[in-house]
Amino acid sequence: xQQNRRGGSRWIGWLLFxxxxxxxxxxxxxxxxxxxxxxxPISAPILVTIVVVFGVIANVVSSxxxxxxxxxxxxxxxxxDQSPLAPPPSAPPLLQSGPPFAxxxxxxxxxxxxxxxxxxxxxxxxxxxNPRIVVIGLVGLGFVGGCFFLILRLVGVL
Numbered sequence: 001x002q003q004n005r006r007g008g009s010r011w012i013g014w015l016l017f018x019x020x021x022x023x024x025x026x027x028x029x030x031x032x033x034x035x036x037x038x039x040x041p042i043s044a045p046i047l048v049t050i051v052v053v054f055g056v057i058a059n060v061v062s063s064x065x066x067x068x069x070x071x072x073x074x075x076x077x078x079x080x081d082q083s084p085l086a087p088p089p090s091a092p093p094l095l096q097s098g099p100p101f102a103x104x105x106x107x108x109x110x111x112x113x114x115x116x117x118x119x120x121x122x123x124x125x126x127x128x129x130n131p132r133i134v135v136i137g138l139v140g141l142g143f144v145g146g147c148f149f150l151i152l153r154l155v156g157v158l
Contacts, residue, residue: 012055012062015055016052016055019048019051019055020052023044023048023051024044027044027048028044030047031044031046031047034047
């Protein structure tokens with residue numbers, strides 16, 4: 001069984017989680033200290049935003065470096081040989097051999113191309129997103145947006 005490796009950036013997510021959950025205790029003193037040192041007005045929410053943005057940037061850079069170090073070793077590639085697809089030797093024949101007009105009422109019998117001339121079936125389209133889920137999501141988004149607009153109208157903001 002192959003293990004699912006995600007690279008070494010998993011610690012960034014945990015660090016951000018701990019920072020956001022427990023940051024309310026130590027961020028106000030840090031923000032006050034940074035305001036005194038720099039002279040710029042820095043608050044705790046600004047520090048959270050800065051740390052989250054830098055964490056996301058560090059995660060993206062880490063994953064890009066990890067992928068570039070792999071050198072494409074784990075990528076799937078299409079086969080490059082052009083050998084024709086032949087059925088297995090134990091497959092039964094598709095048409096029975098015989099005279100072409102065994103039954104005069106049936107008309108001429110069509111013959112399939114030989115195994116060497118047979119082409120693979122065309123690929124079928126499989127959508128990534130289920131259309132029903134997309135429609136339900138859009139209807140739900142419209143409903144939530146309508147409720148939000150109605151609440152803003154009732155409050156008097158709009």
